[in-house]
Amino acid sequence: GCGTTSERTSGAASPGSSKSCKGADGKYTIGMSQANVAEPYRQRMDDDIKAAAKDVPQFDVKFADAAQDNAKQVADVENYITQQIDLLIISPNEAKPLTAVVKKAYDKGIPVIVLDRKVEGDAYTGFIGGDNVQIGREAGKYIAEKLLPSGGNVVELKGLAGATPQAERHEGFLEGIKGNPKVKVIAAASGDWLREKGQSQMDALLKANPKIDVVYSHNDPMAEGAYLAAKAVGREKEMKFTGIDALPIPSGGIKAVEQGRLSATFTYPTNGKEAIAAAKKILVDCGTIEKSQILPTRLIDASNAAKIYAEENPTG
Amino acid sequence: MTDVQDRAAPAEKRSVAATLFRFQSVFGLIAVFVAAIIFSPRKNGEILFVSADNLANVVRAVSEIGIIAVGMTFVILIGGIDLSVGAVLGLAAVGSAVLMVENDWGFLPSVVLVLAIGLVFGALQGVATAMIGIQSFIVTLAGLQIARGLARIWSGGQGVAIAYGDGPKEAPTSFALLGERTFGGLVPIPVIIFAVVAIAAVVFLRVSAFSRHLYAVGGNEKAARLSGVPVVRVKIAVFAICGLLASLAGIVHAVQLNQGSPNDGIGYELDAIAAVVIGGTSLAGGRGSVAGTVAGALLLGVLNNILALNNIDSNIQLLIKGLVIVAAAALQRLRPTS
Amino acid sequence: MTDVQDRAAPAEKRSVAATLFRFQSVFGLIAVFVAAIIFSPRKNGEILFVSADNLANVVRAVSEIGIIAVGMTFVILIGGIDLSVGAVLGLAAVGSAVLMVENDWGFLPSVVLVLAIGLVFGALQGVATAMIGIQSFIVTLAGLQIARGLARIWSGGQGVAIAYGDGPKEAPTSFALLGERTFGGLVPIPVIIFAVVAIAAVVFLRVSAFSRHLYAVGGNEKAARLSGVPVVRVKIAVFAICGLLASLAGIVHAVQLNQGSPNDGIGYELDAIAAVVIGGTSLAGGRGSVAGTVAGALLLGVLNNILALNNIDSNIQLLIKGLVIVAAAALQRLRPTS
Amino acid sequence: MDDLVRMSAIGKRYGGVQACHEVDFVLGAGEVHALLGENGAGKSTLMKILSGDVTEYAGSIAINGAPVRFGGPTDAQAAGIAMIHQELDLVPGLSVADNIFLGRELRTPVRTVDRRRMEREARELLDRGGVSLDPRRPVGELRVGEQQLVTIAKAISLDARVLIMDEPTSALTSSEVERLFDVIRELRTSGVGIVYISHRMEEIAKVADRATVLRNGQIVTSFDPRKLSTAEVVEAMVGRPVQTMFTTPDSATGDELLRVEGLRLRARRPRPGRRDPDGISLTVRAGEIVGLAGLLGAGRTELLETLYGVAPGGTRTGRILLQGKAIRPRGPRHALAQGIGFVPEDRRTSGLVLFHSILANTVVSSLPSYGRLGVIARRMERAASTRMADRLRLKFGRLQDEVGTLSGGNQQKVVFGRMLLTEPKLLLLDEPTRGVDVGAKAEIYRLLGELAAQGLGVLLASSELPELVGVCDRVVVLRDGRDVASFSTADSGEGDLLAAAMGHLDVEGVQ
Ligand SMILES: Nc1ncnc2c1ncn2[C@@H]1O[C@H](COP(=O)(O)OP(=O)(O)OP(=O)(O)O)[C@@H](O)[C@H]1O
Ligand SMILES: Nc1ncnc2c1ncn2[C@@H]1O[C@H](COP(=O)(O)OP(=O)(O)OP(=O)(O)O)[C@@H](O)[C@H]1O
Numbered sequence A: 001g002c003g004t005t006s007e008r009t010s011g012a013a014s015p016g017s018s019k020s021c022k023g024a025d026g027k028y029t030i031g032m033s034q035a036n037v038a039e040p041y042r043q044r045m046d047d048d049i050k051a052a053a054k055d056v057p058q059f060d061v062k063f064a065d066a067a068q069d070n071a072k073q074v075a076d077v078e079n080y081i082t083q084q085i086d087l088l089i090i091s092p093n094e095a096k097p098l099t100a101v102v103k104k105a106y107d108k109g110i111p112v113i114v115l116d117r118k119v120e121g122d123a124y125t126g127f128i129g130g131d132n133v134q135i136g137r138e139a140g141k142y143i144a145e146k147l148l149p150s151g152g153n154v155v156e157l158k159g160l161a162g163a164t165p166q167a168e169r170h171e172g173f174l175e176g177i178k179g180n181p182k183v184k185v186i187a188a189a190s191g192d193w194l195r196e197k198g199q200s201q202m203d204a205l206l207k208a209n210p211k212i213d214v215v216y217s218h219n220d221p222m223a224e225g226a227y228l229a230a231k232a233v234g235r236e237k238e239m240k241f242t243g244i245d246a247l248p249i250p251s252g253g254i255k256a257v258e259q260g261r262l263s264a265t266f267t268y269p270t271n272g273k274e275a276i277a278a279a280k281k282i283l284v285d286c287g288t289i290e291k292s293q294i295l296p297t298r299l300i301d302a303s304n305a306a307k308i309y310a311e312e313n314p315t316g
Numbered sequence B, C: 001m002t003d004v005q006d007r008a009a010p011a012e013k014r015s016v017a018a019t020l021f022r023f024q025s026v027f028g029l030i031a032v033f034v035a036a037i038i039f040s041p042r043k044n045g046e047i048l049f050v051s052a053d054n055l056a057n058v059v060r061a062v063s064e065i066g067i068i069a070v071g072m073t074f075v076i077l078i079g080g081i082d083l084s085v086g087a088v089l090g091l092a093a094v095g096s097a098v099l100m101v102e103n104d105w106g107f108l109p110s111v112v113l114v115l116a117i118g119l120v121f122g123a124l125q126g127v128a129t130a131m132i133g134i135q136s137f138i139v140t141l142a143g144l145q146i147a148r149g150l151a152r153i154w155s156g157g158q159g160v161a162i163a164y165g166d167g168p169k170e171a172p173t174s175f176a177l178l179g180e181r182t183f184g185g186l187v188p189i190p191v192i193i194f195a196v197v198a199i200a201a202v203v204f205l206r207v208s209a210f211s212r213h214l215y216a217v218g219g220n221e222k223a224a225r226l227s228g229v230p231v232v233r234v235k236i237a238v239f240a241i242c243g244l245l246a247s248l249a250g251i252v253h254a255v256q257l258n259q260g261s262p263n264d265g266i267g268y269e270l271d272a273i274a275a276v277v278i279g280g281t282s283l284a285g286g287r288g289s290v291a292g293t294v295a296g297a298l299l300l301g302v303l304n305n306i307l308a309l310n311n312i313d314s315n316i317q318l319l320i321k322g323l324v325i326v327a328a329a330a331l332q333r334l335r336p337t338s
Numbered sequence D: 001m002d003d004l005v006r007m008s009a010i011g012k013r014y015g016g017v018q019a020c021h022e023v024d025f026v027l028g029a030g031e032v033h034a035l036l037g038e039n040g041a042g043k044s045t046l047m048k049i050l051s052g053d054v055t056e057y058a059g060s061i062a063i064n065g066a067p068v069r070f071g072g073p074t075d076a077q078a079a080g081i082a083m084i085h086q087e088l089d090l091v092p093g094l095s096v097a098d099n100i101f102l103g104r105e106l107r108t109p110v111r112t113v114d115r116r117r118m119e120r121e122a123r124e125l126l127d128r129g130g131v132s133l134d135p136r137r138p139v140g141e142l143r144v145g146e147q148q149l150v151t152i153a154k155a156i157s158l159d160a161r162v163l164i165m166d167e168p169t170s171a172l173t174s175s176e177v178e179r180l181f182d183v184i185r186e187l188r189t190s191g192v193g194i195v196y197i198s199h200r201m202e203e204i205a206k207v208a209d210r211a212t213v214l215r216n217g218q219i220v221t222s223f224d225p226r227k228l229s230t231a232e233v234v235e236a237m238v239g240r241p242v243q244t245m246f247t248t249p250d251s252a253t254g255d256e257l258l259r260v261e262g263l264r265l266r267a268r269r270p271r272p273g274r275r276d277p278d279g280i281s282l283t284v285r286a287g288e289i290v291g292l293a294g295l296l297g298a299g300r301t302e303l304l305e306t307l308y309g310v311a312p313g314g315t316r317t318g319r320i321l322l323q324g325k326a327i328r329p330r331g332p333r334h335a336l337a338q339g340i341g342f343v344p345e346d347r348r349t350s351g352l353v354l355f356h357s358i359l360a361n362t363v364v365s366s367l368p369s370y371g372r373l374g375v376i377a378r379r380m381e382r383a384a385s386t387r388m389a390d391r392l393r394l395k396f397g398r399l400q401d402e403v404g405t406l407s408g409g410n411q412q413k414v415v416f417g418r419m420l421l422t423e424p425k426l427l428l429l430d431e432p433t434r435g436v437d438v439g440a441k442a443e444i445y446r447l448l449g450e451l452a453a454q455g456l457g458v459l460l461a462s463s464e465l466p467e468l469v470g471v472c473d474r475v476v477v478l479r480d481g482r483d484v485a486s487f488s489t490a491d492s493g494e495g496d497l498l499a500a501a502m503g504h505l506d507v508e509g510v511q
């Protein structure tokens, strides 16, 4: 799409793509290895892939859920290799632990599309993802410039300690608010990505901090939880809430913005559609894809929420 | 008999000690409460921890675990364990949301169906334990996976958002009331539900014949059977009650978060078990009380709250919580009769 | 003396049945194995399930759970349970990575220190159980949180990636060998480690005086104590062994994934317990075998593999696994002496 | 008139064991019918069938002429059949009153439990049996004997037409037994049929109107116990004459083995109902069997536990000398290392791992002697186990059999044998023949005599006065945790012991 930052795969196509392309007459089994469907974002990724694949009659997509366990995901990919799938889509739980097994698949001639989180090295066909640091930066800038131009107190609700996106969304955010020294992060708490954890952490934050102007949450569910906590003590009007992910589902962030609970959220694209498009290019069109495709984030606020929600859910 | 007099004195003395120890879980709670006051951050001279709305929050935050823990107490009293409660909570949360939002059911039929599902799920686990004789740890470990799988399938894998209103795809506003606060906006309804459940359970255990049967099954199953206690029925009933309460907690969960997600309640079973054990109920069965469980749940809630108020690093929080659980359990060992 | 003869015959007969039932967990495994062959997908006439590298994958995938489950068998044999093993695995994985990568320690000292940490952690849990008398469920539930917290703190909250080489911030290449495959690239080293651990445990339980003590403690702790069994020492040793094996599994985990992450091993304790129970060891203690546990672990591995090879929906997988666990446990109830 | 109970051709198999075979048993109203037989003869099984506990059996049962088939204990209770079970089946966490009314709680008009009425009625019931126990006390706090009294009260409260008593007196001393007999006579006059099972021969002649002997699951004979001598009854049970019940005690000649002086224990956390030693002095010589007598709760068990080092923590005053050397018992391992062995009161809960093999149970205390470096030489342990089984004349199939499948007396021998394998100098025995049949008892006595002759000292606590008088060289009487008298059995009888135990003795410390 427009504004896509990309780099071309250098020289010839990967060993995999050429061999596995049987054109439009072929039948293709695609294995999708998902890190953890218990995260709404990743469930949506699977759903997007499923929806996009419906439009490609040659494709038969299988799904595996690693339930947040690196070792299980390694086994999932091994099992796909055993099944001799034609293409692997993987959204790795973590980079390093999956690198070896992805390389193994790639070396066996299976094209690999990596989503959301990279693996190390370059033994894959293409990567499609977002940039968490950039999202954090955008959110920081938005808060520093739009919500608190004259400064104020921010509390940060972080994701699960130890998760990469948590660190990156935090890091980017600090960069983003640098421009406005009057914006202060007065407290941070870990909500483990969970709505109820966001709620109970916010209970305490509200108690401990009489003046909060903005709640910056690492994802939408925690932001919603924080909103509920503030509402319970009648303080939801005193402050603004921002989230990240902007899933176009009824329980997602776009709806929350549309309904006025959140001031803004930032899309973290699932890339499901893009992944199937890339797979089609490799298998059906016998073409090559970009080695790395970073989809930009979009700011969702009251002005565009309804429109984007409708765009993302064309059927209803 | 000659030794009646001799024994009267120690018996008296014992009953004082016994009374004290009966409330030892409450002591643990008081100790943590006092510690919380001491370590509470202050703002403008106000001790934040003891402010009315903070205390309301503390109880609100434990209300779901508390409701589950009451049911868990019953199961542990008969010497069993129920690992499925967290998953059943998730299933119930999904159920409430799907029925009211997607199927446009009314408030009452939805709640009744969801509670019935929890009841039947629990009862089936009771059947596997009591009639086939599989250990409850295993039955409910399997039950956990099955309930989680069902919740995922029912919800389509995504959380189902709950919006209120009279239109289609909206839950009845009466349902929203369950998540509100009452008494001048101070006391959250979930707290009241928790309190009602706890008091009902305490009274039930005190006055019903069923409770004697329950303690008997946990204390000496063979003796219970020989005395004509319907052991199988008691076991099934207890697992059914536990399932019912877990699904009640799921409804409360859904209304508090305006959403029913299949991933709700992961790991809640361990918190509930911790509350029960800290409250002085023996995992071996036959000994314990709901009052202790309530104290145990509140203790955990106060602990969480004070750690959060002080912004303790989440990793250090894990260490502290682990140590407090061990300390609270060690306190139980001070009982005169073990 | 008359009934010696009377009894000889039925005793013989019973011992045949007993022998059969001793291997019933193996039968379960065989049944699942046969089912796997039947339901295996085929490509070009080849049965995918029985291909050599698929079988190697199956065993490799269960090797960590298997190693943990061997230690868990010991704990369950004495009537305890260890919920901390998954977290200890994470701690050990982090430890190996941090020591070798960030602290540039050598292979041997790192491994020894990590194993020692697991041993001591387990032993401390044993002390809390055996000497303070807190139920192991609670001790290890707290231990789980503490180990997880320590792992997070030690790793700085992030997974520590392991690169191999001689330079600074690189782990010795000798360590990488642990993750390789041998015998013509077919048999993964983790499988060999698992096999060695399992065989050692089987032999140990068969010949050592310690194992008699262990079974006695699980069978009737009071009787064991009165018979002069050093109950406290046995318990501490068993929890220490379990901690040691969990941290060995953590090392294997780190080398297989080239990373030590504090979130590794979440939920492994339940898989390990399931393997032990499916293998015929009673959660009540005093009865069971490591051979059964190995069969149980392999059964779970084959089940996972065949479900994955057939691309069964992950939610349905949850249901099927739950039902198989219940069925396997129900099979145990067919034992002649219950 | 119809018989109250008629059991015809009853058969029951447990795996390879025929527990009952073609048994015909008749009980009349107002009759006390004693059921006798060796351990494992099938007495309990027969009665469990009658009381609805065992529901799968061959044959038929008729009550008052009407055939019945019970689906469970509740059915039997509804038909007026109550049973006091051999193993004390009470719920430790519930109060005495709750236990007595378990399964048929008294209710208030609103269906809640009527606690007050249950407590009042429980108190009346206990009073009727001459027991004064607070009905609110949790049963877990009671002594074994007191628990047995509660089970009796519970059975009586059922107002049954048929009352089965399976070894109701095994943990009772003679005064409680006498009271129980009073109750039994009362019930008999009101027309209740009573089945009375006991291994205490002297009781049978006192209460029973008729006696039936079972052997290997079959009826051997039926007779009027008042017309037969004990020796004849025993012969009927065992199937061969048992020459001497008691070995004639030799007077001890050995050196002083154990000396206890002013032993007193103040428990750090006193447990209700325990009677810790409160000033006990006694001696045991090598080759001497010293008895410990006393009423229920006199503190015999506690004394033995203190000597073995398993009493609860606290401050201990006084001295314990073993072969002249002061020792402070620290626990079983320590005691065993010093040459002190202990056979606990309840073999099922404290003695054996019932589902482990005979072999594993016999060698567990002496494992280090069967191998090196912690590795067991299987041949050595088998040899030791076989040797012990032979020496004790253990009846068993194979060493691998579960110990729980042995009869009670043989189980007791396994606990004995285990201690003997540790080669002790001093054996502490707590009610070693509780629930053991006469034949096995005689063998245990013979064995004790043999061991004493080889220089072993024995301290034997027992509630059976004939046993104390018959087996021991000397008997020390305890009361309220103190030693109040010591008799030589050569010149004192049961009456003297009883009087001392009850505190009716004027002169204390008769030598
Ligand atoms: N539940 C059981 N399972 C297997 N065998 C049993 C069971 N109950 C009893 N038996 C066997 O049946 C036989 C009869 O046992 P029973 O308990 O009736 O004997 P008893 O006459 O009451 O002996 P005791 O005097 O020791 O109480 C014994 O051989 C015993 O081992
Ligand atoms: N309330 C109690 N709490 C704990 N243990 C108890 C209690 N009452 C008795 N015990 C212990 O139970 C065991 C059995 O006691 P039991 O009732 O057999 O006494 P006894 O043998 O009748 O009397 P004694 O042996 O003192 O003459 C002993 O170890 C005793 O210390």
Ligand SMILES: [Mg+2]
Pocket (backbone or CB within 6 Å): D043, D044, D045, D086, D166
């Ligand atoms: Mg019997």
Ligand SMILES: [Mg+2]
Pocket (backbone or CB within 6 Å): D300, D301, D302, D345, D430, D461
């Ligand atoms: Mg005693």
